[in-house]
Amino acid sequence: MEQPKAPAFRTLWRKSMTLGVTALLSACTVVPKGPVETPNAPPPPTAQLPADEGRHRVALLVPLSGPGGAVGQALANATTMALLDTNATKIRITTYDTSSGPAAAAAKALADGNRLILGPMLGDDALVVAQTARPAHVPVISYTGDAGVAGNDVFVMGAVPAQTIAREVKYARAQGLTRFAALMPLGNYGERAGNATIAAVRAAGGTLVGMESYDRSKGSLTAAVRRLKGRGAFDAVVIGDTAAMAAQAAPLLKIAAPHLRILGNELWAGEAVVARTPALNGAWFAALSDQRFGRFTESYKARFGQPPYRAATLGYDSVLLTLRIAREWAPGTPFPTGRLLDRGGFLGLDGIFRFNANQVIERALEVREARGGAINVLSPAPTRFED
Template sequence: MAEQIYRPQARRSFLALGVGLAVLSLSACQLVPKAGPQRPPEPTGPETEAPETGPDRTEGLPQDLDRHRIAVLVPLTGANAGVGQSIANAANLALLDSGGDRIRITVYDTAKGVDTAANAALADGNRLFLGPLLSEDVRAAAPIAARSGVPVIAFSNDASVAGGGTYLMGFTPAQSISRVVRYARTQGVERFAALTPEGVYGRRAGQAMIDAVNRGGGRLIGMQSFDRGIPGLRSAIVKLNTQGTWDAIVIADSGRTAVTAAPTLRNGPSSGARILGTELWSTETGLGKTPGLRGAWYAAPSDTMFDQLRTRYRARYGGNPYRLASLGYDAVLLTVRVGKTWRFGRPFPEGELRDRIGFTGIDGAFRFGASGIAERALEVREVTAAGTKVVSPAAREFD
């Protein structure tokens, strides 16, 4: 029986199974429902089981002789509870869809103390961590897991936390910037510019831009950071305009920022330049309502499988998942796949994560490189008046 448990203190997953989400078997046993509290409009909690107690129990969990224990570490309370709950719900769906009867998932609430959650997960005998979500939580949990030889598959997009047994499932700016710049080069774009926000994401996006243009054989005309807000953004564009003209400009921030920047860019010396975006744009709708953004390109994971996941999720939990829910689903299916050769009572076979061919999940093909960061096959979309269209599909597999 596939099983997911919620611990009272803190607890809260890949589609390399060769079939699509729409035809995955629901052969796993149903959980005995003890529904958690609903907090509309946030996603509803999945079915849970109360921890068992008794002389042959460890920290309230039954001893397992024929199942691997996996910990999902996400925030279930506080400001990020909606995202964490959504990831946990999707992890539960993956367990049911895959018939993962060799795996027991327990969910730990990192918002109540990530150190406490990580140590409780180890005490409960978990041999793999899925999560945490936030980079600071990954930094805290990773060394605790490493001391016990437990790998971490985190949901963060902060590349600095990867390595040393920590793997990153999150979407990083380097992935999308590299993809959209590479596509632009195939379309004859040579001269590039970039606007990057102040902060860690902006700094990483800026370095990704430099690397992508250099690899692609283009020229980086100028790059300018900005303070978020209309005055800071407009000031940065004015400064950037003094550095020369370009054929395309990357706005390494949200679609809302691009909406704000477009009119000013269209009135500058590079008014005809192609606007490029990052994966952050994929969560926003209505970008095409801004005329200056029509024709813009950005790279993101395909939504085809996620749309099917959304339908299943809505039917089961009565609400829509956050887009990051796919990370929880894919991480569990990855675990189920590796679990086919994982011997009971042995450490998680970490080497299986570094499969050169890679895996396929809700978000398409991905694989972990030597750095521990997921390399992803992304599609390129073009903003249109009616929404978006795919101008360069994602690769189905890696070379």
Template sequence: MAEAALKPQRGNGLFRTIALAGALALGACSSIIPRGAPETAPPPQQPTRPVETTEPQVSQGIPQDEQRHRVALLVPTSGNNAGVGQSIANATQMALLDTKSERVRITTYDTATGAADAARRAIADGNGLILGPLLSEDVRAVAPIAAAAHVPVLSFSNDTSVAGNGAFILGYTPAQSIERVVSFAAQNGMTQFAALVPSGLYGERASDALLRAVRRQNGDVVSIQTYDRSRASIDAAVKRIPETSPYQAILIADSAGTAAVAVPTIRATTGASAKVLGTELWNTDSAVADNKVLNGAWFASVPDGLYRQYAEKYRARFGKAPYRLSTIGYDVVLLTVRIARDWKVGQRFPMNDLMSDDGFAGLDGAFRFDNSGVAQRALEVQAIRNGQTVTVSVAPKSFE
């Protein structure tokens, strides 16, 4: 585990920079004989008993902090997902520095060696809140351990099935992004929708979300086709869309790279003029705008206005670009610091404060938790135009 109990340092950046002045001075006093004083013989030495010394008591574990709240960050810092885990950890450090918080102490625990063990260590060390983990299977392992200790879990997963019983989900969920982009398409006169979705759980959830979203807009889903992510399977899925079922928009519920494979076949068949729609996965792809075949496509995303400045500051501090998902780590620290103002040290985390109707604000815009523990996000719609992404429908600043 790695400590992130940070003392602010002076620096420049997007947010308020930190200047913390504090020094402890140790002075030594010496006795001085006044000039001109008569010399006297030193007094005879008296026998002394040896001074008994007591060895300091050292307790196991991390030293407890009586002034700050102990908060655990559970992310992979080794293994296949170490890159994104370390990027999230770096973001939490930046947030502590930028907020000048002296009420929160964050300790990082590596989930790659076992999420359940990491949670047990975190709770044994006295942490009253868990940030993370990243993967849904790790949330399933951590949540019951944390619940038994009355410690909330603010996970970075986007799997809504693991929310509840003290576990909250902060990840970008497909249902919300599909609802947002379908709503925008309907506002622009589109009523007939088709979809390509991958086989598996994500595709099933994307299909359900599309059906609900289109139904709300009084539109029709003319065809949903699945594929196994091979080029041949994607082409075959596109060609299975009936020629007798014209559509004005087609959702490709996958990465931007997969969408780029499908679009040429779409244009050559029944979707020559259809608007291509993407999901939240597109926003995690830094090269999304480089796919020329996606020019004109729309996708819903958390706001990007502050991300670019954050990325510049991150690169200056850590010498590399951040993972797009790392902003969740930054924003969850902003949330923690806000609640910590009224969270008394030594008491349980005030879980009810997470359910604020007003929600919270961060780099990724406004969000709040619904009754199931899933973060509802204020999303914008972006379009790909000539190698760039541009906002075509801004995100609301708050919740009504």
């Protein structure tokens, strides 16, 4: 069968996991949909693993069915894709389905001799997995964005609300905005985003005029906006919610304040409602750069027949990270966890990143603006860490 041309990233892990080196792209082999048998493809979770004296065993814990099954499968596809693109020969990744319980999946992964766990997707699951993995001294690089689960060899690799809010607030202050307000939904995400806003405004030298919460009903949102306006004048308001909820809040906020600057979050990335909502015209939000995502999408579609979820790059980049550290990791020995704290950082499809002392990822983010029915980049993502 003739193989369609599809860009890939064979040299990305070799030449660009240390900063300052350009990532190169090359052609790749098409992988059919469904189970794939390759020298490096993960065997089924129930298969008896062969002896691997010269290869590292790495477990991928994601759901393959249920509410998160589609995203979990995309992450699994992306890890296979990374192995194939890099011609990796020293790592075996085995996928373990967390749908029936993260504790059971973790126990099976450890019994099979895996020395590193990639995943799971959810913060609560990461805590459960860590309880099993920690006594065995096996670190966990989770895909959650919940920084609260980080620490004690649990690394958080997902998008962290605090970082997107800090990036856009700092940018807003640089543009002369000084007085901020915030609207946050009730719940765990809203609480984290609210705390992040308080810290970001303080760090940027601004003033937080007020913050109000709501339960995502129309009446509650309207009342929260009314209370917020009663707090006094402000230049910008951070909405710590989805783009759909921001589209409902924006017209209420801009009554008698048409020049109010609305600030969003990473949940807005890729949402068409941001560009097409008149009241969000001029809104700013921070997000991961999509500079390499388009090529990744083309390659993924050529292999699996459909576009990937945006989160799939987490799977790909976690493999690149593992391969980079595997240069100093002898097979059969514990994973060198300390290498994850390299302050110089690493480079993946989503740009530069590193883990801080709290084992939470730090990413380089760009600031985007909704303007005239389109989304434009106002401030590109940095290409290096300054400290």
